[in-house]
Amino acid sequence: MGLSTRHLLGIKDLNRADIELIFETADGFKSVLNRPIKRVPSLRDVTIANIFFENSTRTRLSFELAEKRLSADVVNFAASSSSVSKGETLIDTVNNILAMKVDMVVMRHPYAGAGIFLSKHVNAQIVNAGDGAHEHPTQALLDAFSIRERYGSVEGKKIAIVGDILHSRVALSNILCLKQLGAEVMVCGPTTLIPKYIGALGVKVEHDLLKALNWCDVANMLRIQLERQDIKYFPSLREYSMLYGLNKQILDSLDKEITIMHPGPINRGVEITSDVADSKQSIILDQVENGVAVRMAVLYLLAGQTQ
Amino acid sequence: MQNSILLDGQKFQITIQRLCRQLIENHDDFSNSVLIGIQPRGIYLAKRVAEELRKILPGKTILQGDLDITFYRDDFRRRESQLVPNQTKIDFIIEGKRVIMMDDVLWTGRTIRAAMDGMLYFGRPEKVELLVLVDRRYSRHLPVAADYVGIEVDSIASQKVVVSWKETDGEDKVVLLSEAK
Numbered sequence: 125m126g127l128s129t130r131h132l133l134g135i136k137d138l139n140r141a142d143i144e145l146i147f148e149t150a151d152g153f154k155s156v157l158n159r160p161i162k163r164v165p166s167l168r169d170v171t172i173a174n175i176f177f178e179n180s181t182r183t184r185l186s187f188e189l190a191e192k193r194l195s196a197d198v199v200n201f202a203a204s205s206s207s208v209s210k211g212e213t214l215i216d217t218v219n220n221i222l223a224m225k226v227d228m229v230v231m232r233h234p235y236a237g238a239g240i241f242l243s244k245h246v247n248a249q250i251v252n253a254g255d256g257a258h259e260h261p262t263q264a265l266l267d268a269f270s271i272r273e274r275y276g277s278v279e280g281k282k283i284a285i286v287g288d289i290l291h292s293r294v295a296l297s298n299i300l301c302l303k304q305l306g307a308e309v310m311v312c313g314p315t316t317l318i319p320k321y322i323g324a325l326g327v328k329v330e331h332d333l334l335k336a337l338n339w340c341d342v343a344n345m346l347r348i349q350l351e352r353q354d355i356k357y358f359p360s361l362r363e364y365s366m367l368y369g370l371n372k373q374i375l376d377s378l379d380k381e382i383t384i385m386h387p388g389p390i391n392r393g394v395e396i397t398s399d400v401a402d403s404k405q406s407i408i409l410d411q412v413e414n415g416v417a418v419r420m421a422v423l424y425l426l427a428g429q430t431q
Numbered sequence: 432m433q434n435s436i437l438l439d440g441q442k443f444q445i446t447i448q449r450l451c452r453q454l455i456e457n458h459d460d461f462s463n464s465v466l467i468g469i470q471p472r473g474i475y476l477a478k479r480v481a482e483e484l485r486k487i488l489p490g491k492t493i494l495q496g497d498l499d500i501t502f503y504r505d506d507f508r509r510r511e512s513q514l515v516p517n518q519t520k521i522d523f524i525i526e527g528k529r530v531i532m533m534d535d536v537l538w539t540g541r542t543i544r545a546a547m548d549g550m551l552y553f554g555r556p557e558k559v560e561l562l563v564l565v566d567r568r569y570s571r572h573l574p575v576a577a578d579y580v581g582i583e584v585d586s587i588a589s590q591k592v593v594v595s596w597k598e599t600d601g602e603d604k605v606v607l608l609s610e611a612k
Contacts, residue, residue, distance in 0.1 A: 152516030
Protein backbone atom coordinates (compact mmCIF):
# COMPACT_ATOMS: atom_id res chain seq x y z
CA MET A 125 0.00 0.00 0.00
CA GLY A 126 1.31 3.41 -0.91
CA LEU A 127 0.66 6.43 -3.09
CA SER A 128 0.75 5.88 -6.84
CA THR A 129 2.92 8.96 -7.32
CA ARG A 130 6.39 9.98 -6.13
CA HIS A 131 5.59 13.70 -6.00
CA LEU A 132 2.45 15.58 -5.09
CA LEU A 133 2.22 18.00 -7.99
CA GLY A 134 -1.54 18.13 -8.34
CA ILE A 135 -4.75 16.29 -7.58
CA LYS A 136 -4.73 15.31 -11.26
CA ASP A 137 -2.06 12.69 -10.50
CA LEU A 138 -4.00 11.09 -7.65
CA ASN A 139 -6.58 8.35 -7.94
CA ARG A 140 -9.40 7.74 -5.51
CA ALA A 141 -7.44 5.10 -3.57
CA ASP A 142 -4.58 7.61 -3.08
CA ILE A 143 -6.94 10.23 -1.68
CA GLU A 144 -8.59 7.72 0.64
CA LEU A 145 -5.18 6.51 1.84
CA ILE A 146 -4.20 10.11 2.60
CA PHE A 147 -7.43 10.57 4.58
CA GLU A 148 -6.98 7.37 6.58
CA THR A 149 -3.43 8.36 7.42
CA ALA A 150 -4.56 11.89 8.30
CA ASP A 151 -7.10 10.43 10.75
CA GLY A 152 -4.16 8.87 12.60
CA PHE A 153 -2.25 12.15 12.64
CA LYS A 154 -5.29 14.10 13.77
CA SER A 155 -5.42 11.94 16.90
CA VAL A 156 -1.68 12.54 17.40
CA LEU A 157 -2.32 16.31 17.22
CA ASN A 158 -4.85 16.05 20.04
CA ARG A 159 -2.38 14.40 22.41
CA PRO A 160 -0.33 16.25 25.03
CA ILE A 161 2.82 15.53 23.00
CA LYS A 162 1.92 16.32 19.40
CA ARG A 163 4.89 14.70 17.74
CA VAL A 164 5.92 11.40 16.20
CA PRO A 165 9.46 10.38 15.23
CA SER A 166 8.63 9.01 11.75
CA LEU A 167 10.58 11.48 9.59
CA ARG A 168 13.59 11.93 11.87
CA ASP A 169 16.01 11.09 9.02
CA VAL A 170 14.34 13.36 6.45
CA THR A 171 15.22 16.95 5.62
CA ILE A 172 12.60 19.12 3.97
CA ALA A 173 13.06 22.53 2.34
CA ASN A 174 10.11 24.90 2.19
CA ILE A 175 10.69 27.10 -0.82
CA PHE A 176 8.19 29.93 -1.17
CA PHE A 177 8.42 32.21 -4.18
CA GLU A 178 5.08 33.74 -3.26
CA ASN A 179 3.64 35.05 -0.01
CA SER A 180 1.89 32.68 2.32
CA THR A 181 0.90 32.53 5.98
CA ARG A 182 -1.33 29.50 6.51
CA THR A 183 0.20 27.11 4.01
CA ARG A 184 3.78 27.80 5.03
CA LEU A 185 3.07 27.61 8.76
CA SER A 186 0.92 24.54 8.25
CA PHE A 187 3.61 22.73 6.26
CA GLU A 188 6.29 23.77 8.73
CA LEU A 189 4.27 22.53 11.70
CA ALA A 190 3.43 19.30 9.89
CA GLU A 191 7.12 18.73 9.17
CA LYS A 192 8.19 19.52 12.72
CA ARG A 193 5.51 17.27 14.20
CA LEU A 194 6.85 14.44 12.07
CA SER A 195 10.34 15.21 13.49
CA ALA A 196 11.77 16.15 10.09
CA ASP A 197 14.57 18.70 9.80
CA VAL A 198 13.22 21.85 8.20
CA VAL A 199 14.82 24.67 6.27
CA ASN A 200 12.83 27.67 5.10
CA PHE A 201 13.48 29.80 2.11
CA ALA A 202 11.64 32.90 0.99
CA ALA A 203 12.41 34.13 -2.50
CA SER A 204 12.21 37.79 -1.55
CA SER A 205 15.24 37.52 0.77
CA SER A 206 17.32 35.21 -1.43
CA SER A 207 19.69 35.16 -4.39
CA VAL A 208 16.76 34.71 -6.74
CA SER A 209 16.63 38.48 -6.85
CA LYS A 210 20.26 38.37 -8.09
CA GLY A 211 19.17 36.39 -11.16
CA GLU A 212 19.57 32.73 -10.18
CA THR A 213 17.37 30.25 -12.07
CA LEU A 214 14.84 27.99 -10.36
CA ILE A 215 16.76 24.79 -11.16
CA ASP A 216 20.02 26.27 -9.87
CA THR A 217 18.39 27.53 -6.69
CA VAL A 218 16.83 24.17 -5.94
CA ASN A 219 19.92 22.16 -6.89
CA ASN A 220 21.97 24.29 -4.53
CA ILE A 221 19.53 23.56 -1.76
CA LEU A 222 19.58 19.85 -2.61
CA ALA A 223 23.40 19.84 -2.55
CA MET A 224 23.03 20.49 1.16
CA LYS A 225 21.37 17.03 1.41
CA VAL A 226 17.69 17.87 1.35
CA ASP A 227 15.27 15.02 0.60
CA MET A 228 12.02 16.80 -0.12
CA VAL A 229 11.01 20.18 -1.45
CA VAL A 230 7.73 21.93 -0.65
CA MET A 231 7.35 24.70 -3.19
CA ARG A 232 5.00 27.56 -3.88
CA HIS A 233 5.55 29.47 -7.09
CA PRO A 234 3.62 32.17 -8.97
CA TYR A 235 3.92 30.27 -12.28
CA ALA A 236 1.65 27.36 -13.20
CA GLY A 237 3.57 24.15 -13.74
CA ALA A 238 6.65 25.19 -11.76
CA GLY A 239 6.42 22.06 -9.61
CA ILE A 240 6.04 19.76 -12.62
CA PHE A 241 9.01 21.43 -14.30
CA LEU A 242 11.14 21.04 -11.20
CA SER A 243 10.20 17.38 -10.71
CA LYS A 244 11.65 16.61 -14.14
CA HIS A 245 14.96 18.32 -13.49
CA VAL A 246 15.96 17.74 -9.90
CA ASN A 247 16.38 14.62 -7.84
CA ALA A 248 14.04 15.23 -4.91
CA GLN A 249 10.43 14.62 -4.05
CA ILE A 250 8.36 17.72 -4.78
CA VAL A 251 5.22 18.77 -2.96
CA ASN A 252 3.30 21.52 -4.72
CA ALA A 253 2.12 24.15 -2.22
CA GLY A 254 0.43 26.17 -4.96
CA ASP A 255 1.62 26.95 -8.49
CA GLY A 256 0.12 30.09 -9.98
CA ALA A 257 -3.52 29.66 -10.94
CA HIS A 258 -2.99 25.93 -11.59
CA GLU A 259 -3.21 23.61 -8.56
CA HIS A 260 -3.04 23.67 -4.77
CA PRO A 261 -3.41 19.98 -3.98
CA THR A 262 -3.01 19.99 -0.18
CA GLN A 263 -5.69 22.68 0.13
CA ALA A 264 -8.13 20.56 -1.87
CA LEU A 265 -7.28 17.50 0.23
CA LEU A 266 -7.85 19.34 3.49
CA ASP A 267 -11.10 20.83 2.17
CA ALA A 268 -12.40 17.40 1.18
CA PHE A 269 -11.13 15.96 4.48
CA SER A 270 -13.09 18.66 6.36
CA ILE A 271 -16.26 17.87 4.39
CA ARG A 272 -15.77 14.17 5.12
CA GLU A 273 -15.33 15.01 8.81
CA ARG A 274 -18.52 17.08 8.85
CA TYR A 275 -20.75 14.71 6.87
CA GLY A 276 -19.03 11.33 7.25
CA SER A 277 -18.44 11.08 3.51
CA VAL A 278 -17.90 13.27 0.45
CA GLU A 279 -19.73 10.94 -1.94
CA GLY A 280 -22.97 12.46 -3.24
CA LYS A 281 -22.52 15.79 -1.44
CA LYS A 282 -23.21 19.00 -3.33
CA ILE A 283 -20.46 21.59 -3.16
CA ALA A 284 -20.64 25.09 -4.61
CA ILE A 285 -17.39 26.93 -5.20
CA VAL A 286 -18.12 30.64 -5.31
CA GLY A 287 -15.98 33.53 -6.49
CA ASP A 288 -12.91 34.05 -8.64
CA ILE A 289 -12.76 30.63 -10.31
CA LEU A 290 -10.62 31.93 -13.19
CA HIS A 291 -7.58 32.83 -11.06
CA SER A 292 -8.00 30.24 -8.35
CA ARG A 293 -5.76 27.20 -7.98
CA VAL A 294 -7.90 26.16 -5.03
CA ALA A 295 -10.93 25.91 -7.34
CA LEU A 296 -9.27 23.60 -9.88
CA SER A 297 -7.76 21.29 -7.26
CA ASN A 298 -11.03 21.22 -5.34
CA ILE A 299 -13.04 20.34 -8.44
CA LEU A 300 -10.69 17.48 -9.34
CA CYS A 301 -10.56 16.15 -5.78
CA LEU A 302 -14.31 16.36 -5.09
CA LYS A 303 -15.22 14.80 -8.44
CA GLN A 304 -12.74 12.00 -7.78
CA LEU A 305 -14.52 11.32 -4.48
CA GLY A 306 -17.97 11.27 -6.09
CA ALA A 307 -19.31 14.69 -5.08
CA GLU A 308 -21.35 17.03 -7.26
CA VAL A 309 -19.66 20.36 -7.88
CA MET A 310 -21.00 23.71 -9.02
CA VAL A 311 -19.02 26.86 -9.69
CA CYS A 312 -20.62 30.24 -9.20
CA GLY A 313 -19.38 33.72 -10.00
CA PRO A 314 -19.59 36.55 -12.51
CA THR A 315 -19.24 35.43 -16.15
CA THR A 316 -15.87 37.12 -16.47
CA LEU A 317 -14.40 35.13 -13.58
CA ILE A 318 -15.53 31.70 -14.79
CA PRO A 319 -13.28 29.97 -17.35
CA LYS A 320 -15.04 29.39 -20.65
CA TYR A 321 -14.89 25.60 -20.91
CA ILE A 322 -15.03 24.71 -17.22
CA GLY A 323 -18.12 22.59 -17.91
CA ALA A 324 -15.74 20.06 -19.48
CA LEU A 325 -14.55 19.17 -15.97
CA GLY A 326 -18.05 17.93 -15.22
CA VAL A 327 -19.17 20.83 -13.05
CA LYS A 328 -22.35 22.87 -13.14
CA VAL A 329 -22.08 26.60 -13.79
CA GLU A 330 -24.32 29.15 -12.09
CA HIS A 331 -24.23 32.93 -12.05
CA ASP A 332 -26.86 33.51 -9.38
CA LEU A 333 -25.51 33.17 -5.84
CA LEU A 334 -28.89 32.47 -4.26
CA LYS A 335 -29.62 29.61 -6.67
CA ALA A 336 -26.18 28.11 -6.01
CA LEU A 337 -26.67 28.32 -2.24
CA ASN A 338 -30.13 26.74 -2.46
CA TRP A 339 -28.64 23.84 -4.41
CA CYS A 340 -25.58 23.07 -2.31
CA ASP A 341 -24.75 21.38 1.02
CA VAL A 342 -21.41 23.16 1.29
CA ALA A 343 -20.38 26.57 -0.03
CA ASN A 344 -16.67 27.18 -0.50
CA MET A 345 -16.19 30.95 -0.74
CA LEU A 346 -13.08 32.06 -2.61
CA ARG A 347 -11.18 35.31 -2.40
CA ILE A 348 -10.94 37.69 -5.35
CA GLN A 349 -7.32 37.25 -6.47
CA LEU A 350 -6.62 40.89 -7.26
CA GLU A 351 -2.88 40.17 -7.50
CA ARG A 352 -3.46 37.89 -10.49
CA GLN A 353 -5.95 40.12 -12.29
CA ASP A 354 -4.32 41.97 -15.15
CA ILE A 355 -7.50 43.77 -16.23
CA LYS A 356 -10.73 44.78 -14.51
CA TYR A 357 -13.08 41.80 -14.47
CA PHE A 358 -15.96 43.57 -12.70
CA PRO A 359 -16.88 47.21 -12.12
CA SER A 360 -16.11 47.45 -8.41
CA LEU A 361 -15.47 45.34 -5.31
CA ARG A 362 -18.58 46.91 -3.82
CA GLU A 363 -20.73 45.65 -6.66
CA TYR A 364 -19.10 42.24 -6.47
CA SER A 365 -19.83 41.93 -2.79
CA MET A 366 -23.44 43.00 -3.34
CA LEU A 367 -23.97 40.25 -5.92
CA TYR A 368 -21.63 37.50 -4.75
CA GLY A 369 -20.85 38.32 -1.13
CA LEU A 370 -22.27 35.90 1.42
CA ASN A 371 -24.02 37.59 4.33
CA LYS A 372 -26.19 36.48 7.23
CA GLN A 373 -29.35 37.67 5.55
CA ILE A 374 -28.92 35.39 2.51
CA LEU A 375 -27.82 32.51 4.72
CA ASP A 376 -30.89 32.80 6.94
CA SER A 377 -33.21 33.03 3.93
CA LEU A 378 -32.23 29.48 2.84
CA ASP A 379 -34.56 26.72 3.95
CA LYS A 380 -31.64 24.49 5.04
CA GLU A 381 -28.42 24.86 6.97
CA ILE A 382 -25.40 24.77 4.68
CA THR A 383 -21.75 24.55 5.69
CA ILE A 384 -19.47 27.48 4.91
CA MET A 385 -15.84 27.03 3.95
CA HIS A 386 -13.08 29.43 2.96
CA PRO A 387 -9.48 28.59 2.09
CA GLY A 388 -8.23 31.93 3.46
CA PRO A 389 -7.06 34.63 3.50
CA ILE A 390 -10.51 36.13 4.05
CA ASN A 391 -11.37 39.58 2.77
CA ARG A 392 -14.05 40.30 5.32
CA GLY A 393 -16.92 42.25 3.84
CA VAL A 394 -16.09 41.29 0.26
CA GLU A 395 -16.80 37.59 -0.43
CA ILE A 396 -18.04 36.86 3.08
CA THR A 397 -19.19 39.01 5.99
CA SER A 398 -17.76 38.68 9.49
CA ASP A 399 -20.93 37.31 11.06
CA VAL A 400 -21.00 34.47 8.50
CA ALA A 401 -17.28 33.74 8.74
CA ASP A 402 -17.55 33.47 12.52
CA SER A 403 -20.90 31.66 12.62
CA LYS A 404 -21.33 28.07 13.75
CA GLN A 405 -22.07 27.01 10.17
CA SER A 406 -18.54 28.02 9.23
CA ILE A 407 -15.79 25.36 9.42
CA ILE A 408 -13.05 27.75 8.34
CA LEU A 409 -10.90 27.15 11.42
CA ASP A 410 -11.50 23.37 11.28
CA GLN A 411 -10.05 23.53 7.77
CA VAL A 412 -6.90 25.13 9.15
CA GLU A 413 -6.66 22.53 11.92
CA ASN A 414 -7.15 19.66 9.48
CA GLY A 415 -4.54 21.20 7.19
CA VAL A 416 -1.72 20.15 9.50
CA ALA A 417 -2.96 16.54 9.77
CA VAL A 418 -3.50 16.23 6.01
CA ARG A 419 -0.08 17.68 5.21
CA MET A 420 1.51 15.33 7.75
CA ALA A 421 -0.19 12.44 5.95
CA VAL A 422 1.04 13.59 2.53
CA LEU A 423 4.64 14.07 3.70
CA TYR A 424 4.58 10.79 5.62
CA LEU A 425 3.26 8.79 2.67
CA LEU A 426 5.68 10.36 0.18
CA ALA A 427 8.69 10.00 2.47
CA GLY A 428 7.79 6.38 3.14
CA GLN A 429 8.35 5.38 -0.46
CA THR A 430 11.57 3.43 -0.79
CA GLN A 431 13.83 4.86 -3.48
CA MET B 432 2.24 -24.73 4.07
CA GLN B 433 2.32 -27.26 6.90
CA ASN B 434 0.40 -26.26 9.97
CA SER B 435 0.86 -27.42 13.48
CA ILE B 436 -1.51 -26.27 16.17
CA LEU B 437 0.32 -25.03 19.23
CA LEU B 438 -2.67 -24.05 21.32
CA ASP B 439 -6.44 -24.29 20.97
CA GLY B 440 -9.69 -25.09 22.75
CA GLN B 441 -9.48 -25.62 26.48
CA LYS B 442 -5.69 -25.27 26.59
CA PHE B 443 -5.97 -21.80 25.05
CA GLN B 444 -8.51 -20.83 27.70
CA ILE B 445 -6.35 -22.24 30.52
CA THR B 446 -3.34 -20.28 29.24
CA ILE B 447 -5.28 -17.00 29.26
CA GLN B 448 -6.55 -17.74 32.76
CA ARG B 449 -3.05 -18.56 34.00
CA LEU B 450 -1.75 -15.25 32.61
CA CYS B 451 -4.55 -13.43 34.43
CA ARG B 452 -3.72 -15.12 37.74
CA GLN B 453 -0.05 -14.23 37.30
CA LEU B 454 -1.05 -10.60 36.68
CA ILE B 455 -3.17 -10.56 39.85
CA GLU B 456 -0.18 -11.86 41.86
CA ASN B 457 1.74 -8.70 40.94
CA HIS B 458 -1.00 -6.14 40.46
CA ASP B 459 -3.49 -6.92 43.24
CA ASP B 460 -6.76 -5.18 42.39
CA PHE B 461 -5.40 -3.19 39.42
CA SER B 462 -6.16 0.14 41.11
CA ASN B 463 -2.86 1.55 39.81
CA SER B 464 -2.36 -0.70 36.77
CA VAL B 465 -3.53 -0.41 33.17
CA LEU B 466 -3.52 -2.77 30.19
CA ILE B 467 -2.38 -1.59 26.77
CA GLY B 468 -2.82 -3.76 23.68
CA ILE B 469 -0.57 -3.14 20.70
CA GLN B 470 -2.35 -2.63 17.37
CA PRO B 471 -3.33 -4.43 15.29
CA ARG B 472 -3.31 -7.94 16.83
CA GLY B 473 -2.41 -7.30 20.44
CA ILE B 474 -5.68 -5.54 21.21
CA TYR B 475 -7.63 -8.80 21.07
CA LEU B 476 -5.35 -10.30 23.70
CA ALA B 477 -5.68 -7.20 25.89
CA LYS B 478 -9.46 -7.23 25.52
CA ARG B 479 -9.66 -10.93 26.39
CA VAL B 480 -7.39 -10.56 29.41
CA ALA B 481 -9.37 -7.51 30.62
CA GLU B 482 -12.63 -9.41 30.21
CA GLU B 483 -11.24 -12.41 32.13
CA LEU B 484 -9.86 -10.16 34.90
CA ARG B 485 -13.26 -8.50 35.31
CA LYS B 486 -14.78 -11.96 35.85
CA ILE B 487 -12.17 -12.86 38.46
CA LEU B 488 -12.27 -9.45 40.17
CA PRO B 489 -15.92 -8.40 39.99
CA GLY B 490 -16.54 -4.75 40.75
CA LYS B 491 -12.97 -3.67 40.04
CA THR B 492 -12.20 -1.24 37.24
CA ILE B 493 -9.80 -2.68 34.68
CA LEU B 494 -8.53 0.06 32.35
CA GLN B 495 -7.57 -1.11 28.89
CA GLY B 496 -6.38 0.88 25.86
CA ASP B 497 -5.16 0.32 22.30
CA LEU B 498 -1.83 1.68 21.10
CA ASP B 499 -0.95 2.05 17.42
CA ILE B 500 2.78 2.00 16.72
CA THR B 501 2.81 2.71 12.98
CA PHE B 502 4.44 6.14 13.37
CA TYR B 503 7.10 4.83 15.77
CA ARG B 504 8.33 1.87 13.71
CA ASP B 505 12.03 1.71 12.87
CA ASP B 506 11.51 0.27 9.38
CA PHE B 507 9.77 3.38 7.97
CA ARG B 508 11.41 4.26 4.62
CA ARG B 509 13.07 0.84 4.69
CA ARG B 510 10.21 -1.50 3.88
CA GLU B 511 8.65 -2.13 0.51
CA SER B 512 5.01 -1.62 1.39
CA GLN B 513 3.54 1.12 3.54
CA LEU B 514 1.33 0.50 6.52
CA VAL B 515 -1.97 2.23 7.16
CA PRO B 516 -2.18 3.41 10.76
CA ASN B 517 -4.73 1.97 13.18
CA GLN B 518 -6.54 3.80 15.91
CA THR B 519 -4.86 4.66 19.19
CA LYS B 520 -7.41 4.73 21.97
CA ILE B 521 -6.00 5.46 25.41
CA ASP B 522 -8.56 7.48 27.33
CA PHE B 523 -6.79 7.40 30.68
CA ILE B 524 -3.58 8.87 32.01
CA ILE B 525 -0.59 6.55 32.22
CA GLU B 526 1.60 8.97 34.20
CA GLY B 527 2.65 7.14 37.38
CA LYS B 528 0.70 4.01 36.41
CA ARG B 529 1.95 0.45 36.16
CA VAL B 530 1.49 -0.45 32.51
CA ILE B 531 1.16 -3.97 31.16
CA MET B 532 1.76 -3.94 27.40
CA MET B 533 0.32 -6.85 25.48
CA ASP B 534 0.96 -8.37 22.09
CA ASP B 535 0.05 -11.70 20.61
CA VAL B 536 3.50 -12.76 19.39
CA LEU B 537 6.94 -11.64 20.57
CA TRP B 538 9.47 -12.25 17.84
CA THR B 539 12.24 -9.76 16.98
CA GLY B 540 11.30 -7.34 19.74
CA ARG B 541 11.14 -4.38 17.35
CA THR B 542 7.39 -3.89 17.77
CA ILE B 543 7.87 -3.70 21.53
CA ARG B 544 10.64 -1.13 21.12
CA ALA B 545 8.34 1.00 18.97
CA ALA B 546 5.48 0.53 21.42
CA MET B 547 7.60 1.71 24.35
CA ASP B 548 8.59 4.73 22.31
CA GLY B 549 4.96 5.48 21.41
CA MET B 550 3.70 4.91 24.94
CA LEU B 551 6.13 7.33 26.52
CA TYR B 552 4.47 10.13 24.53
CA PHE B 553 1.48 9.65 26.84
CA GLY B 554 3.44 10.20 30.05
CA ARG B 555 5.95 8.50 32.35
CA PRO B 556 4.63 5.25 33.78
CA GLU B 557 5.89 3.96 37.12
CA LYS B 558 6.66 0.60 35.61
CA VAL B 559 6.19 -1.15 32.28
CA GLU B 560 5.73 -4.90 31.91
CA LEU B 561 5.21 -7.05 28.85
CA LEU B 562 2.72 -9.89 28.43
CA VAL B 563 2.71 -12.03 25.28
CA LEU B 564 0.71 -15.05 24.29
CA VAL B 565 3.49 -16.59 22.19
CA ASP B 566 7.22 -16.08 22.71
CA ARG B 567 9.30 -17.11 19.70
CA ARG B 568 12.50 -17.76 21.59
CA TYR B 569 16.05 -17.14 20.37
CA SER B 570 14.99 -14.81 17.56
CA ARG B 571 15.35 -11.40 19.17
CA HIS B 572 16.99 -8.47 17.33
CA LEU B 573 16.80 -6.30 20.43
CA PRO B 574 17.26 -7.05 24.13
CA VAL B 575 13.57 -7.46 24.93
CA ALA B 576 12.10 -10.02 27.31
CA ALA B 577 8.50 -10.68 28.29
CA ASP B 578 7.42 -10.76 31.94
CA TYR B 579 4.45 -13.04 31.30
CA VAL B 580 4.45 -15.69 28.56
CA GLY B 581 1.59 -17.87 27.36
CA ILE B 582 3.70 -20.43 25.50
CA GLU B 583 7.25 -20.52 24.28
CA VAL B 584 7.96 -21.66 20.74
CA ASP B 585 11.20 -22.58 19.03
CA SER B 586 10.87 -21.59 15.39
CA ILE B 587 12.93 -20.55 12.42
CA ALA B 588 12.64 -17.27 10.53
CA SER B 589 10.76 -18.73 7.55
CA GLN B 590 8.00 -20.02 9.81
CA LYS B 591 5.04 -17.93 10.89
CA VAL B 592 3.05 -17.93 14.09
CA VAL B 593 -0.58 -16.93 13.63
CA VAL B 594 -2.95 -16.29 16.52
CA SER B 595 -6.69 -16.40 15.77
CA TRP B 596 -9.40 -15.07 18.05
CA LYS B 597 -12.97 -16.20 18.53
CA GLU B 598 -14.22 -12.60 18.14
CA THR B 599 -12.73 -12.00 14.71
CA ASP B 600 -11.63 -15.34 13.28
CA GLY B 601 -14.27 -17.64 14.79
CA GLU B 602 -11.87 -19.76 16.82
CA ASP B 603 -9.22 -19.34 19.52
CA LYS B 604 -6.00 -20.96 18.40
CA VAL B 605 -2.28 -20.54 17.82
CA VAL B 606 -0.86 -22.11 14.69
CA LEU B 607 2.72 -22.51 13.50
CA LEU B 608 2.93 -22.32 9.70
CA SER B 609 5.93 -23.80 7.89
CA GLU B 610 6.78 -23.62 4.21
CA ALA B 611 6.22 -27.03 2.61
CA LYS B 612 9.49 -28.65 1.50
